Amino acid sequence: MPRIKDHEDKKNQILEALNQCLQEKPFDQTSIKDIARAADVNHGLLHYYFKNKEDILTQYIKYVIDHYKTLFNDWLTAIEAQNFNEKELIEEFFDFMNSRITLNKKLSKVFIEIWEIAAYNSNIRSILQQAYREWIDTLSEMLNTVTKDPAAARQVSAATVAFLEGMALFSIILTPDTFDFNQVLTGFQKKIIESL
Amino acid sequence: MPRIKDHEDKKNQILEALNQCLQEKPFDQTSIKDIARAADVNHGLLHYYFKNKEDILTQYIKYVIDHYKTLFNDWLTAIEAQNFNEKELIEEFFDFMNSRITLNKKLSKVFIEIWEIAAYNSNIRSILQQAYREWIDTLSEMLNTVTKDPAAARQVSAATVAFLEGMALFSIILTPDTFDFNQVLTGFQKKIIESL
Amino acid sequence: MPRIKDHEDKKNQILEALNQCLQEKPFDQTSIKDIARAADVNHGLLHYYFKNKEDILTQYIKYVIDHYKTLFNDWLTAIEAQNFNEKELIEEFFDFMNSRITLNKKLSKVFIEIWEIAAYNSNIRSILQQAYREWIDTLSEMLNTVTKDPAAARQVSAATVAFLEGMALFSIILTPDTFDFNQVLTGFQKKIIESL
Amino acid sequence: MPRIKDHEDKKNQILEALNQCLQEKPFDQTSIKDIARAADVNHGLLHYYFKNKEDILTQYIKYVIDHYKTLFNDWLTAIEAQNFNEKELIEEFFDFMNSRITLNKKLSKVFIEIWEIAAYNSNIRSILQQAYREWIDTLSEMLNTVTKDPAAARQVSAATVAFLEGMALFSIILTPDTFDFNQVLTGFQKKIIESL
DNA sequence: CATGAATGAGTTTTCATTCAT
C-alpha cells in the first residue's frame, strides 16, 4: 500500500510542478525538463511515471478538475451544515465561486490554457465538457429551489457559468483599471438572482 | 504604387493562411512551413515579409481584430441608415454579435487561441485589451441611451461582453446537446435589456 | 570609356563598403545585403558586378593590396626626390611603415582577416604571398645599400617584416597598457639598423 | 567520480575534433555537424555538452592555450633540472619555442584563426591578451637574468614575441622557398641575444 | 527506481543566388 501511495505522491508532485510551470509558459513551450526541474526530479523519471508528454497533460487536467471538484464538495458539505435558506445558499455559492474560482488568478490562467488545449484536442475537450456539464447541473439544481421553471433555470445556469468564465478570462487579460471585476461580478449576480 | 499593394496582398495571403492553420492546430504547433504550405508560397518568403514567427502572430492578431472592427463599423453604418429607436438598436446589436461574432465558430476558435497567447504574452495582451475596451465602451454608449446611470451601464456592458465571450468559449468546448446556445444567448440578452 | 569608368567606380564603391563592413564583422559573418547596404546599392546589383560572394572577396583583397602598393610607391617617389643617404632612407622607410601601415588599426584589423582567409584559401594565399615577397624584396634592396652581405640582408628583411606583422597583430589584440607599441617598434628597429 | 572524468573526456574529444576541423576550414565555415562527425558523436550531443556553438569555441580556445601552457611548464620543469646557465637557458627557450610552437604548423594555423576571432570578439580577445601577457612576462624575466635594464628587457620581450608570431604567420602563408624559416628564426634570435 | 548520456526528427532562421519586370 505505501508503495502505491509513494507512487501517487510522486505523480502529484510532478503534476503540481506542471501547475507551477503553467504560470510562466504555455504547455507547448514547457519542456519535460522544465517540469522535472520544477518537481526537483530527474527528467527521465517523468517517462517512468507517465507514458509521454501528452499523458502528463491529460492527467494534469484531470487532477486540476478533480481538485476543484473536491474543493467544491468540501464547501458544499460545510455549507449544508449551516442553516441557510435557498436564496442565501445561492448567494453563498456565488461568493464561493467569485473568491475561490473566478477571481483566483492562478487558476484562471491555467483554465485559459486548458480551454485552448481543449479547443484542439478532443480527449481533453471531453473531460472539460463533463466538468462544465456538472457545474451547470449543480447550479441549475440550486436555482430550481427558488424558481418554478426548470428549463429557465437551466438556461440561466448555463448563461451564468458562461458569464463567470468570461469574467475569469477578463481577470487575466484586462487590467484592473478597465472596470472593477468584483463589483461587476456581484452586481450582475444580484440581477440574475432578482430575475429568477 | 501597385508594388505596395502587391506587398500587402501577399502579407494578407500569408495571414489568411495562418487563419486557416489555426482551425487545425494551435500556433505553437503550427510550423512556418505549415503556414507557407497553406499560403502556397515558399517558406523562405515568410521571413522576407515578416521579421520572425512572432511577428507573423502579432500582425495576424492585429489583422483579425481590425477585420472585425471593420465588419462592425460597416454594420453600424448600415444600421444607422435605418430608423431604429434606441431599444431596437440594442436588439439589432445583439443579433449582429450573436450571428457574426459569438456563434461564428471559426472566429471563436481563433479567439480562444488568442486568449491563451495573450495570457502569456504581454504585447499581444495589450492589443487585446484595447479591443475589449473599445467593445465595452461601444456597448456602454448604446446602453446609455436607454438608461440614466452611466456607471451601471458600463458595468452591465462589461458583464455582457464577458457573457458573450463565455458563450463563444462554450460554443467550441461544449457539444450542442448541452444546451441551446442561441436560446441561452437571446434569452439572457432579453433579461439584460429588461433589467436596465 | 566613361562607361568603363562608371563601372569601375561602382565596383570600388562596393569594395570600399566591404572594407567598412570588415571593421565590424568578419567576412563570413558579413552578408551580401550588409555590403549592399553599406554601399547604398541594391543587393541584386552585387551579382551583376561580381560573379559571387567569393569573387567580391578576391577582388577586395587585390584592391587593398594594390591600394597600399600605390601608397608605398607614391611615398617612394616623394622620398627619392629628397636627398637622403642610405641610412636615412631606411629610417624614413620605417617611419612610413610604422605610421601608415603597422599602426594603422583599421588596416591591421583587415589584414588579420586577410591572413585568416589566406590560411584556408590558396587563391588568396597566392596573392598575399606575392605581396609579402615584394615587400621583403624591397626592404632587402634597401638594406643591401648599407651592408655587404645580401643573404644576411634578405634574412633581416624577412625577420623585420615578420616583426612588423606581429606588431600589427598586437596593436589589435593587446590593450595599449600592455606595452608601448610605438616605443617597441622604433626601439627594435634601431637595434636592427645597428646590427647590420 | 568517474562520471566527471568521462564527462570531461567526452568534452575534450569534441574539442579535439574541432581542432582537427580547424585544419580544414575556418570556424565560421565549420558546422556543428562537421565537429560531431569528426568527434564521431551525434550532433545533438554537442548541445548537451556545450551551451551553443560559441561556447564550444570559447572552451576550445581556453583548452588550446591551457594545453600549450602545460607543455611549456613541463618543459620548464625538465630544463630547470639540468644545469644550464642563464644564456644557455634563453637559447634552450628559443629552441623550444621554434620547434614546438612557432614552426608547429598545425598550431600556427589554429592561431591565425584565433587571432581573427579575437579581433572581432572581445571575450576571446581577453583570453588571448592574458596568454600573450604571460608569455611576454616569462620571456622578460628570463632576459632580466642577463641584462641590467628591466624596461629594455620587457621591450625586447614584446618585440621578440611579435617577431615569433609574425614568423608563425609566415610559416603558414608563405611557401618554404621564400626564405628559410628556421634560419631566419635562429639567426635573428642570435642577434637579439647579442644585443642585450 | 534513478540517472544522465545518447539519438534523431523537427523547427526557426539566414542567405547566396536567380530572375522577371
Added chain:
DNA sequence: GATGAATGAAAACTCATTCAT
C-alpha cells in the same frame, strides 16, 4: 542597369524519447 520578390539549401538549436548503468 536596378529592383525586390522568390527559391532552396544549410545552419543552429530544441527536445521528447530511449536506454544502459
